[in-house]
Each structure stands twice: as C-alpha cells, then as structure tokens.
Amino acid sequence: MSQVTTAAATKPSTAQPKREGGRYVLGWVLHNVVWIWLIALVIFFGLFNQFFFTTFNLQNIMVQATVLGMIGLAVALPLLVAEIDLSLPANLGFSSAIGALAYSDLGLPWFIAMLVGVAVATAIGFFNGLCITKLRMVSLIQTLSMMIILQGALLALTQGRTLTNLPDGYVWIGQAAIGGWPIMPVIFVVALILVAVILRRTVLGRSIYAVGGNPVASNSAGIRVDRIKIITYTIAGFLAGVGGFLLGSWQMAITSNQGSSYLLYAIAAPIIGGVSVFGGRGNVVGVLGGVMLLTVIQVGLAIVSVPSFYVGMIGGVMIFIAVAIDAIRVRYFA
C-alpha cells in the first residue's frame, strides 16, 4: 500500500511484529492442520505398535487409500460446483457388478466388460447431472434417491450373493506388485494428477471453480453453468467407475452391498481436506490429505488393537477434531 506524504506518522510500536509473527505461525499451523495431524497420528501409531512402520502395513495403507481416494476425488468434484453426489459409492458398487456380470453372463472379454462397467458409472453420473440442471432437482435429494435405487439394483442383480467369478485379468491390477510394492496406488496417483491438471490448467477447471463460487455471476460472465455441472457429475461418475473396478479387483469379489460402507468416509475426506461444501474452494492436494488422514486412522486403530466396539467412536472423534480445528481456522484466520 502506498504511503501518503501528508499522512501523520503512525505510532511506532515495537511489540507489534512479534505478536503478528506468532499469529502468522498459528495461522500456518491451522492452515496445514490436516498434514500435521496426519504426521502426528503416524508417529503416535508407530510408537504404539512397531508393526505400523512395517513395509507390509505401509503397503496396506497405500492400497486402502487408493479406493477411498478415487471415491473421495469423485465426491470432491460436485462439491466444487456447490452441489453434492451421494450416489457415488453406490454407483461404484453397482457399476462394478455390471462389469463383472458382463464378463460372467454375457461372455465379454474381461477388459471390455470392465469398460462397460465404467461406462455405466459415467452414464449414471451424466444422468444425475441432467436431473439437477435441466430438471432443477435438488442434488442432495436426487442423488440420495439414486443411491437407494443403485443399492437396491445391486442387491437385485446379485440376488444377495457375492460375485467371485472374476477373471485373472480383472483381478490382476489389485494384486500386482513390483518388488513387493502394489501398483494399484499408481492408478490413484494418475487420477490425482489428471484431476489436478483439469482443475488448475484448463478452461473447464476454471469454470468449475467459478460456477461453485457464484453461479449467477458465472452465467453473466459467459459460462454455461448447466453444461459445467453436467460435465462435473459425469467425470465424478467415471472416477467412481474406475474405483469400482479397483475395489473389485483388489478384493477379488463384489458383495451385494459393495461400496456402500464408503459413503461417510468418501464425503468426509474432501471436506477434511478443505473442499468447501458451499462450492468454489478446495484442491486435489487437500483431498489427498483428507484421504490419507482417514486411512491412517482406520488402519492405525485396527493395529493398536483397540477393541472393535470402540473403533468407530474413536475414529469419529479424531475426524471431529480435524474438522473443528479447520472450522476455527476459517473463523479466525480466513
């Protein structure tokens, strides 16, 4: 800010810089709270049980983070345009079952069958986008009903059984390892980078942030808001489809409620990572942080042999603390 010559000299105060500095550090800490919390928990769990730092366990964390990561990334996209898609975990389960059945019942080659599954997931995303833009359905309710439909459809499709008739090619990616390290997380990393590039480097990404920030102004600025929302939902559906394939491949099975257990964690991960439920704010690095944090909490609690009756509650409290700290940051340091 330019200093004006006529301005009276302001009182010099020596105590000021120190206080501002302290505040700055606190602001920085709160800003990166997800990562600091993550590191703290890793150290904590590691000290508690040496097993936490074993290669096997770290590999386990990476694999677990992959599926949650794919679905968390998918959930983040509609959030960025100030909408929500609750049907993504159900979409993940349903579409993977379609892929598996296309192999086992229709006799398609496994790769084509897998693509059919991903295509179905993408189409469901597209359809959700159409409903909330062209029909002006409220996304919370529309995707909630879609979730129930898809969960029901999965149950009907599998008749309550678990699909285990998966070809070798299909399950390969979930099991493959190079020098003992699983390669499934590579897919997640690729997805992360792709979404990051879309959001940061493309007209589409910029439009997504604009629409989430202020849809009315975006329209006046020449952005076709409905189109952007539909594309966003479609990409989210695609990511869920890929996540469904990875989950099926890794577990070598598709249960009659595949994916459903991810719902709350999938929504919590991006929000913990700083994606605003009001739209327009958040980035891929934050989503990654949220995903890693939740995965470490899950795996860590299992390892330190907390009695299983308490796992849910303690995990919930840890998430609560992360969200509360973030809320304090927004309240006092934004």
Next chain:
Amino acid sequence: MTASSAAQPDQDPFILKVENLTKRYGATVALSDVSLSIRRGTIHGLLGENGAGKSTLVGLISGQRVPTEGAIFLDGAPIANVDVKAMEKAGVFLVTQEPMIIDHATAAENLMLGIWPSKNGFVNWRKLRDDAARMLEGTHIDPQALAGRLDAVARRKLNILRAMFGGGKVIILDEPTAALTVEDRAQLFAFMRQLKAQGVTFIFISHYNDEILEICDACSVLRDGVLAGGTEDVGSLTSEQLSELVLGRGLALFQRERRTFADEAPVVRVRNVENGHLAIPEFDLHAGEIVGFTGLPGAGAKELARALFGLVPSQGSIALEGQATRPLPADPRAAFDMGIAFLSDDRRRDGNIASMSIGENISLSSLAAVATSGFLKPEAEKALSQRYFQAMGIKAPSPATVVDKLSGGNQQKVCLGRVLATNPRLLILDEPTRGIDVGVKQDVLRIIDGLSKSGVSVIIVSTDTDEIVRAVDRVCIFENGAIRVQLSGEAITSERLRQGAEANA
C-alpha cells in the same frame, strides 16, 4: 425516535467518538490510528478514494468487524466485544455498501429482519405485514414479492428502509445513493432531514460531491486509512475544494466531445424487441457512438440492456455489421461470441466471483482467448490480467489478491476490467461507475471514450445525470418499456435529464 434521546442540556455534544482506531488484515493496514468525533443530531459525511477505509471504519463502529487497536465510545460509554445485533440494540444501524438480502424471503420479511414484531417468541405476522406495507408506501415495491426477484435498486431500498425505520439513534449509510434515481435520492434526503430533526445522527458515505454538499453538516476525509482532513462546516466548501480534499490534488473533470452520426450508416441494428416489459420497434447504434439510457426503474432502460445480452428471454433481432440478422442472443455466452459485452449493476450478485482472485475474474469472460484447445496459457492469462489490473487502477497488492478482500469500488473496477478484456464491438454498461471515486471515475469515462474512438459502440445505462452529460453522444429516455425521448448534441443537459420523460422535447 426513542424518548430518551430528547436533548438534555448537559449532554455530551458528541454522540460517537472513535479514538486511535486501527484495523489490520494481515500485512494490509485498512485503517490507521483514526480519531474522530461525531456531533449529536448532525449528518456527518465520510469521504475518500476507493479503498481509503470508509467501509472499514463504519464496519468497526457498527460491530461488524473487530478493531485491531483503539476504542469506540457511544454516548460516552466504551463499546467492545459487540456484534451487529448488540449495536442495533444500542441504536446503531448500518446499511452496508453491498445489498444484504435474503433472496428467498419476501420484501416484507427482509425489511423486518431481526426487528420482527414479536410476542413471547412468536412473530406477529399481521403486524409485520402492516408495518412493512406502511414502510414501503410510495416505493412501488410489493411487500409480498420475493426479494430475489427484485432489481438491484429495490433491494437497496429494502436495506435503507429497514435502518431508517429501525428506531436507531445513529444511522450509517454506506453509499446508499449509488444507482438510486433522482426522485429516490430526494425522497431519501427528505427522510433523513426529518429524522435528523428528531435528533437522529447520520454518517453518510458517498462519492458524489453534490450529495455531500446538499445534505451534510460536517465531513471527514480518509486517505489510505489515515484521517486526512475534514470540516465542521461543509457549507463553506465548493465541489472542487471537496474533490481536492479527497484526492489531495486538483481534479480535471472529463467531458467527451460529443459527435453526431447523422450521415453514417449504423453498425448495430436492433428490431422489434419484445418481452413482458419492453416494446422497442427499432434501435440503431453507430460505430464509436456512446448512447446513454435513462429512465425510472422498470421503464425499460435496464431491461433493454439485459435483453440485448441474452439475460432476459425476449423476441427480436439484432444485426451487427458484417453479421447476418439474428435473433437476440439466447444467453450471455452467445452474446459474448457475437461481440456483445455487458456489465451488471449488481457486482455482488452477477458481477464478480468473490472467492476467486482479481486476475481470474478479469480473464473469466475471455478464457478462450488465453487458452489453446481447452488448456490455459498461464503467461497469456497473466498478461491479460496484468494489463487490466493496471488499466483500471485496482488498489491491491497484486492481481493474485482475492476479490472478496477489496473495497467496494475496487471490486467494481475488477468487473469492469473483465468486461473490457473481452474486446467487445458492442459494450453495454449498467451503472459502470457505481461506487467508484471521483478521481477514478474520470479515468473510467476516459477509457470508455478511448474505446469508442477505436470503433466500439457503447451503451451506458445510468441514473447519474452528471455522468451521462459528460460521457455520451445521445440519450434515450425510457418510459413504459419504450424509448420516449431522444436527445443529442447541445440538448443533453443535466437540467433536461432531470425532467425525465414527461417534458417532451
């Protein structure tokens, strides 16, 4: 209005005092060591350039924000750790610079927000409706209309009326008159004088010298967050002196050299525009011509501007030179593609994306121009943003600053920058200098003048007669959805414009 405020002889003559008030946002000093006293029962003007700290100061006084340092005294009692609700209870009402409206509530509910007539915790809806109807008398606003459907001026009036009827002893108006019509202003000023006679004190922020001179008793000037001057006797000043006080230098007012286009062929031909509010059989514009649209709210000026940009579905056709005659654009994207750009009169609602940076906002309507096959070119985008950041004289550390953190006038400049960056052939500006200070206003008018010289046709919708007189070649005065009067050349005078459509030319 409250009985207790009847002047007692030994009362402190100053109802409000601020002492050594400082407000910092991180490294930004918005207000620095400001001390000020406001005399009971006066109208105190607050002036200063965009970003000088006016809104910040009144935000601190009204409990909207918390000062970094300093103290505020109301009626001699220090106020600290208060919020807006507590200050309203203490009798201090603020009308914020940007409309504060709940879109899905009715006009009546918005008027009564937080001051609902209630009994035992239940809202007395009948009284609410009756009170609202009384407050809205003579404003043409339907108390039951959804606030989200009202135009910017009506939304503004809701905020002002709420404060004026709130029974406060100090009422702060942050640029209340921006975009109000001549009559609205007169009405507001009459109301202010009436309340002042009852002992109410006002703080009045405005960038219009004539308003300050007309209504204020005393005034203070802020410059870069510092109290730079003021007077207890506004009446002794001229408009030029006031500008000098604000800017710290003399001001050269801009005046366009008006042109006539009688023997040139028009480059924009608009035909048979019709929608619920409009019936315009014919409207032409020439290359490099600047036309002013005025009229009462709802008369058609804003409506035609929005229809031409595809914001209101309308019948009709438009032909730009070198293009075939086409229906009016169906949406803003189509309009931009035809070379038509539009600046809205409500920057908060449909001007800026407040959560994005200045640079991202400036390039938002020209993304195709700074991208190849969908991928942004960072250097090209940066160059574009930087260019308009400088051209508009936006006061911020850099184009990376988030728009939310800018002062109102600087947000307006960002909007204007985005619209200009699209390189339009037809530029439609609805209240372009709303909230912009006297100095920058001349710069903006100069920029528009320069664009017209490069062949751009411009429409300026404005209620500011002075601006119209200075900037345009021709004026269209609207009434009942039609262009009633057209003036050009010498005929364009402030006096004539103030008469409106009634006095036929």
